[in-house]
Amino acid sequence: MEQSDFERSVNALLEQQKQGWPLAQANYLGLKQVESRTISFDGFQIQLQFNPERIRSSAAKTDFKSIQQRACFLCADSRPPEQQGVSFGEDYTVLINPFPIFEKHLTIPLNRHSPQEITPYFSDLLDLSRQLPEFTVFYNGPKCGASAPDHFHFQAGNRNRMPVDSEIGPIASRWGELLFKDEKTSITAVGKKYLRKLCYLRSESKEALVFHMDRIRGFLNERGQEGEPMMNLLANYRANQWELILFPRDQQRPRQFFAEGASQILMSPASVEMGGLVILPRKKDFKQLTACDVRDIYGQVSINDADFEELKAKIKQRP
Numbered sequence: 001m002e003q004s005d006f007e008r009s010v011n012a013l014l015e016q017q018k019q020g021w022p023l024a025q026a027n028y029l030g031l032k033q034v035e036s037r038t039i040s041f042d043g044f045q046i047q048l049q050f051n052p053e054r055i056r057s058s059a060a061k062t063d064f065k066s067i068q069q070r071a072c073f074l075c076a077d078s079r080p081p082e083q084q085g086v087s088f089g090e091d092y093t094v095l096i097n098p099f100p101i102f103e104k105h106l107t108i109p110l111n112r113h114s115p116q117e118i119t120p121y122f123s124d125l126l127d128l129s130r131q132l133p134e135f136t137v138f139y140n141g142p143k144c145g146a147s148a149p150d151h152f153h154f155q156a157g158n159r160n161r162m163p164v165d166s167e168i169g170p171i172a173s174r175w176g177e178l179l180f181k182d183e184k185t186s187i188t189a190v191g192k193k194y195l196r197k198l199c200y201l202r203s204e205s206k207e208a209l210v211f212h213m214d215r216i217r218g219f220l221n222e223r224g225q226e227g228e229p230m231m232n233l234l235a236n237y238r239a240n241q242w243e244l245i246l247f248p249r250d251q252q253r254p255r256q257f258f259a260e261g262a263s264q265i266l267m268s269p270a271s272v273e274m275g276g277l278v279i280l281p282r283k284k285d286f287k288q289l290t291a292c293d294v295r296d297i298y299g300q301v302s303i304n305d306a307d308f309e310e311l312k313a314k315i316k317q318r319p
């Protein structure tokens, strides 16, 4: 695939930061040694990554009081002096995530301190993914894995690193339920056979995606969750169209996260986990996590069956 000038400057930034910023250098080198393990299911995989540096994100306190008491690590004036950035338009700065999950891991904050909410910025997600064809760009809702819910940001990681990037095509053909189709756009639902329920939107038209996302968000709003409907979003641009995966959510963290002693599992699902790459900061969890735990945890954090059926029925009614 052709690299854009923008993507070339992002890659140059990655190289420069890995050389010139000791924290990033150590953590990107460390990533090469992380242990991983695969749990196979019928026609798909969940990959586990043991990554102790991610403890600050997995166990991040994101309640209002904790957020108030810390300096914002995404605001330009409180970022580390070594951290450089590349502008994306006038509104965003592309940064290297110094605690990587991906060989290329970007954090892309808005250039002003404003809360995490997708509505005003959704079309920016599409623009960004189009300009970063080598990456999957993603959004964590404020209660779905964002460790800075007070400062709007996207993230991006190498495409095809999360299992869902390559699985979604075959999985949608096998288990998908077509909810909507016209000449430019299709919306397919995948249910709990894939452990986490999702809507898969494909379109060559940005306007169509903005329209359909708005409509789906309206339906999700009717579920009555406080604030923005809980969700994770993954965006790709390939073969002249966008591919967007929306995971509607019920819980921020599973009950195992809050358990004590041996039954505790520090797994805090965000976009990357919903994409099938599970980050575990503790060795014990990495070694012991079973297929049964994975199924149970996805079941808890995904939208419940009844609400998903209702959502599908609403999407099927033609706009």
Ligand SMILES: [Zn+2]
Pocket: 072, 073, 074, 075, 112, 113, 114, 150, 151
């Ligand atoms: Zn900020």
